[in-house]
Amino acid sequence: MEQLSIGQYDLIYNAFSFAFATLAAATLFFWLGRSQVAPQYKTALTITGLVTFIAAYHYFRIFESWSDAYTIVDGAIVATDKPFNDAYRYVDWLLTVPLLLIELILVMNLSRSETVSRATRLGLLAALMVALGYPGEVAETTSGAWLWGSLSMIPFLWIVYELFVGLGKAVESQPADARGLVNLARWVTIGAWTFYPVVYFAALVGADGAMAETVIQVGYTIADIIAKAAFGVLIYMIAVRKTGAASTANAAAAAAK
Amino acid sequence: MEQLSIGQYDLIYNAFSFAFATLAAATLFFWLGRSQVAPQYKTALTITGLVTFIAAYHYFRIFESWSDAYTIVDGAIVATDKPFNDAYRYVDWLLTVPLLLIELILVMNLSRSETVSRATRLGLLAALMVALGYPGEVAETTSGAWLWGSLSMIPFLWIVYELFVGLGKAVESQPADARGLVNLARWVTIGAWTFYPVVYFAALVGADGAMAETVIQVGYTIADIIAKAAFGVLIYMIAVRKTGAASTANAAAAAAK
Numbered sequence: 152m153e154q155l156s157i158g159q160y161d162l163i164y165n166a167f168s169f170a171f172a173t174l175a176a177a178t179l180f181f182w183l184g185r186s187q188v189a190p191q192y193k194t195a196l197t198i199t200g201l202v203t204f205i206a207a208y209h210y211f212r213i214f215e216s217w218s219d220a221y222t223i224v225d226g227a228i229v230a231t232d233k234p235f236n237d238a239y240r241y242v243d244w245l246l247t248v249p250l251l252l253i254e255l256i257l258v259m260n261l262s263r264s265e266t267v268s269r270a271t272r273l274g275l276l277a278a279l280m281v282a283l284g285y286p287g288e289v290a291e292t293t294s295g296a297w298l299w300g301s302l303s304m305i306p307f308l309w310i311v312y313e314l315f316v317g318l319g320k321a322v323e324s325q326p327a328d329a330r331g332l333v334n335l336a337r338w339v340t341i342g343a344w345t346f347y348p349v350v351y352f353a354a355l356v357g358a359d360g361a362m363a364e365t366v367i368q369v370g371y372t373i374a375d376i377i378a379k380a381a382f383g384v385l386i387y388m389i390a391v392r393k394t395g396a397a398s399t400a401n402a403a404a405a406a407a408k
Numbered sequence: 409m410e411q412l413s414i415g416q417y418d419l420i421y422n423a424f425s426f427a428f429a430t431l432a433a434a435t436l437f438f439w440l441g442r443s444q445v446a447p448q449y450k451t452a453l454t455i456t457g458l459v460t461f462i463a464a465y466h467y468f469r470i471f472e473s474w475s476d477a478y479t480i481v482d483g484a485i486v487a488t489d490k491p492f493n494d495a496y497r498y499v500d501w502l503l504t505v506p507l508l509l510i511e512l513i514l515v516m517n518l519s520r521s522e523t524v525s526r527a528t529r530l531g532l533l534a535a536l537m538v539a540l541g542y543p544g545e546v547a548e549t550t551s552g553a554w555l556w557g558s559l560s561m562i563p564f565l566w567i568v569y570e571l572f573v574g575l576g577k578a579v580e581s582q583p584a585d586a587r588g589l590v591n592l593a594r595w596v597t598i599g600a601w602t603f604y605p606v607v608y609f610a611a612l613v614g615a616d617g618a619m620a621e622t623v624i625q626v627g628y629t630i631a632d633i634i635a636k637a638a639f640g641v642l643i644y645m646i647a648v649r650k651t652g653a654a655s656t657a658n659a660a661a662a663a664a665k
Contacts, residue, residue, distance in 0.1 A: 165495045172465050173503060176458045183439065183454045187447065223489050 155361045160221060160228045163368045167214040170372045174207035177380040184387050189397055192390035195257035199383040202247045202254065206379050209243035210372075212236075237288060240371060244281040247379065249274035252310070255336055258389050259321055273313055280306040284351070293355060300351055307348065311341055326396040329389050336385045343378035346370065412485045412618045417478060420625045424471040427629045431464035434637040441644050446654055449647035452514035456640040459504045459511065463636050466500035467629075469493075497628060498542040504636065505538055506531035509567070512593055515646050516578055530570055537563040541608070550612060557608055564605065568598055583653040586646050593642045600635035603627065 155163075181200035185193050213236075220235035221228050252273040256266055280303050287299030314337050325333050350370035354363040412420075438457035442450050470493075477492035478485050509530040513523055537560050544556030571594050582590050607627035611620040 161493075161495065165493070165499055168469065168496065169499045169502070172462050172499070175465070176462050176503070179439075179461065180454060180458055183442065183457075184451070186442075187450055223491075 155221070155228045155364065157223070157226070157228055159361055159365045163365060164214070164217060166369050166372045167210055167217055170376055171207055171210040171214060173376055173380050174203045174210060177203040177383055178207060181383055181387060184391075187394070188387075188390040189394040191260055192258060192394060195254050195386060195390055198250050198254045198257065199386045202250045203379050203383055205246050205250075206243055206375060209239045210375075213239050238285070241281060241285040241288065244284075245278060248277040248281055251340070251378065251382065252277055254383075254386055255340065258336075258386050258393075259318075259325065259333060260393070261321055265321070269313075269317070273310060276306040276310050276313070280310065284347075287351070296355055300348065300355070304348060307344070310344075314340060326393055328396045329392045332385055332389045332392065336382065336389065339377065339382050339385060343374055343382065346374040346377070350374065412478070412621065414480070414483070414485055416618055416622045417485045420622060421471070421474060423626050423629045424467055424474055427633055428464055428467040428471060430633050430637050431460045431467060434640055435460040435464060438640055438644060441648075444651070445647040446651040448517055449515060449651060452511050452643060452647055455507050455511045455514065456643045459507045460636050460640060462503050462507075463500055463632060466496045467632075470496050494545060495542070498538060498545065500632075501538040501541075502535060505534040508597070508635065508639065509534055511640075511643050512597065515593075515643050515650075516575075516582065516590065517650070518578055522578075526570075526574070530567060533563040533567050533570070537567070541604075544608070553612055557605065557612070561605060564601070567601075571597060583650055585653045586649045589642055589646045589649065593639065593646065596634070596639050596642060600631055600639065603631040603634070607631065 178200045181196050181203065185196045185200075188196060216233075216236045216239065219233045220231060222231050223229070253270045256270045256273065261269070283299055283303035283306070285299075287296045287303065290296040290299060318337065322330065322333050322337070350367055353370075354367045435457045438453050438460065442453045442457075445453060473490075473493045473496065476490045477488060479488050480486070510527045513527045513530065518526070540556055540560035540563070542556075544553045544560065547553040547556060575594070579587065579590050579594070607624055610627075611624045
């Protein structure tokens with residue numbers, strides 16, 4: 152790889168630290184918030200916090216790996232003999248990406264059978280998407296990177312289809328107060344997740360090695376924060392609103408007796 | 409930078425350790441206190457603790473970075489080849505400063521739409537203020553530092569206006585018991601936050617490099633402790649008083665039946 156400038160190195164270093172702080176703080180926010188939602192939404196918040204917890208752990212490791220991979224000699228960034236471990240990201244995604252889809256399904260509070268079948272199908276598709284992307288990330292050749300990246304797009308597009316067409320009816324059946332937020336959560340999933348292949352392919356087509364590395368690392372970091380922490384805040388808000396809607400409905404039913 | 413004296417180095421070192429201890433302890437205080445306030449104030453205390461949690465994390469990193477950045481040779485402080493990472497502060501502020509304004513809005517318990525619109529506007533202004541300050545902090549030239557610092561003052565003054573004029577009516581509608589504290593929290597925000605530009609510009613106009621560094625590091629540390637931990641204690645007291653006022657009102661209503 153071409154040599155990173157100190158500015159590029161520092162930007163990536165600080166982005167990793169920022170991601171760790173955000174994801175760790177988000178984890179505690181979701182778990183503390185469990186006490187404020189109705190029982191049927193507690194599991195959704197538990198998993199929302201698990202996702203950010205797992206990601207915070209991996210950003211801690213990524214930060215350490217990045218620190219160890221470079222050193223400053225005479226004011227220039229020089230690689231040490233410990234290479235930066237890119238696999239942490241894919242290990243993280245293998246765990247967190249299926250869980251992200253499961254938390255969206257859980258907060259929708261569908262029937263038990265629908266929850267199980269949709270969560271299983273979306274979870275497996277997400278794991279397949281990540282597993283196909285990794286050989287592309289570490290491919291020696293550009294054509295290999297294109298091949299695996301393109302294969303990974305197949306489960307990705309299937310997930311998009313499931314979220315929009317498959318879940319369309321389920322979104323309509325959400326309480327009015329929460330419907331807009333559930334819809335927004337679907338869009339954030341698509342928007343943030345599209346960012347990953349964009350970063351992946353942008354790094355393939357553009358720029359020199361050091362700039363490509365900077366785009367990949369900072370781009371994935373921003374996408375992780377949006378897809379996990381910001382998405383989690385939406386899940387939390389949906390759970391709180393649906394809890395409020397349920398207790399208003401109960402109070403009205405009690406008053407009508 | 410001119411050489412730091414051992415006294416200056418130690419003062420900064422101990423200030424960072426003090427800040428970590430204070431912010432970590434404050435975090436636990438706020439989260440343990442969640443069980444003592446009414447449900448509508450729990451999120452405010454969750455976020456109050458998140459702010460000090462994020463800041464404690466960053467002071468831990470700042471402390472480590474400071475330790476690594478200098479060494480003692482023949483009784484004198486000498487910089488190592490690992491530069492002190494000033495960016496941690498700005499990364500911290502980018503997260504915590506919007507959250508600080510949001511915790512003040514949340515503890516006021518306004519209508520949902522007013523909470524969302526005010527929290528969004530104040531949060532974005534705060535993030536903009538921090539983002540404009542950073543290029544000034546790392547500027548190579550004094551004129552660059554003045555330019556960015558001055559630009560950062562625009563959102564700052566807008567926030568001050570929002571807190572005083574925009575929130576004026578909302579403060580009047582607080583329970584009598586809590587109104588004084590809410591008002592004080594506004595003043596602490598203005599007072600502590602004014603400290604940051606004062607430190608920033610004081611370091612620009614005055615003193616040699618080592619003294620400027622000491623003023624900046626110790627000044628920002630004191631401002632962080634007041635703006636986050638001491639301000640958080642006010643938020644906690646407001647939540648406790650309003651919980652008391654609500655239960656007194658409920659008891660009176662029950663007695664009148």
